[in-house]
Amino acid sequence: MKLRWPYLLCAVLAALGLAWAPTLIVTAPREPMMGIVQKIFYFHVPIAWTMFQSAFLCAGGAIAFLFWRSERGERLAAAAAELTVLFGGLVLITGPLWARKAWGRWWEWDVRLTSSLLLWMIFIAYLFARRYGGMGGKRLAAGLAIFGAADVPLIYLSVSIWRTIHPKTSVVPTLDPAMRPAFWVSFLAMTFCYFVLLGARLALERSRARLDDLYLKAEDLGLFDGDTA
Amino acid sequence: MNRISALVITLCLLCCAIVQAQDKEGFVPVAAGENLAGETLPGNRLVAIAYGAILVALIAWIASVAARSRKVEDELAALRERLEKRG
Numbered sequence: 001m002k003l004r005w006p007y008l009l010c011a012v013l014a015a016l017g018l019a020w021a022p023t024l025i026v027t028a029p030r031e032p033m034m035g036i037v038q039k040i041f042y043f044h045v046p047i048a049w050t051m052f053q054s055a056f057l058c059a060g061g062a063i064a065f066l067f068w069r070s071e072r073g074e075r076l077a078a079a080a081a082e083l084t085v086l087f088g089g090l091v092l093i094t095g096p097l098w099a100r101k102a103w104g105r106w107w108e109w110d111v112r113l114t115s116s117l118l119l120w121m122i123f124i125a126y127l128f129a130r131r132y133g134g135m136g137g138k139r140l141a142a143g144l145a146i147f148g149a150a151d152v153p154l155i156y157l158s159v160s161i162w163r164t165i166h167p168k169t170s171v172v173p174t175l176d177p178a179m180r181p182a183f184w185v186s187f188l189a190m191t192f193c194y195f196v197l198l199g200a201r202l203a204l205e206r207s208r209a210r211l212d213d214l215y216l217k218a219e220d221l222g223l224f225d226g227d228t229a
Numbered sequence: 230m231n232r233i234s235a236l237v238i239t240l241c242l243l244c245c246a247i248v249q250a251q252d253k254e255g256f257v258p259v260a261a262g263e264n265l266a267g268e269t270l271p272g273n274r275l276v277a278i279a280y281g282a283i284l285v286a287l288i289a290w291i292a293s294v295a296a297r298s299r300k301v302e303d304e305l306a307a308l309r310e311r312l313e314k315r316g
Contacts, residue, residue, distance in 0.1 A: 037272035
């Protein structure tokens, strides 16, 4: 697997950030209402943000594939979709851990939580459609990616539009100055980490595309004539 | 076919877990003042579980991508060899 220098730089920055962030999170001041469990915020929000950007990247790739038949776009969409599922899963794990202490229960059918679950399920559907959808599977999956990305603004604005028990988006800009380093280091570390993972996943998709091309070439040359399936 | 069976079984188990959780908790809104008073769950353990889950998931995903890449690269090498032999 060959990674180009921007990916290596991202990997170094992500590793440094992921190593430094826990120290900053531990030393960040405690929130009086929720206590120590509020510290989940320092990685829950960056992961959610990464999930959003991944969903948008996936939709971008899907649009390029649907409208311009871009295979690169399709590969980007596939890589980003898998990462949306990964980071979405982490959002749905870290959120309930915070909620258990803050709200007294693991899950509420709150609009923010429910729409996040929906996003995660849409991208799982993307992966199934792409893999098992047969001839038109990639196009069907691309449509799902666009549909899924449309859920992102709904998730982001849900806490402002509807009455909800989830913290508002205003907590980030109004964050206490003593809490900001932990949040922003964690945020940048997770963003760099995402691009490293995306690079690795894209490399896998490129290898698969090369393999498919080679199989076609081999078939044209009659390499498999006489082979049993 | 095995994958589909595994998926159906997983979905059934998930549905059972959701129904079980609903029986216990229900859709009752959190009452004011219910949250922290009398709460004995240690927050630091939850924070550690959350961070641990992130690291484990990332490492597992990286291992999965590495394994898949290795498999594809091996298949590529084998196919290239067959093509070269063929000329």
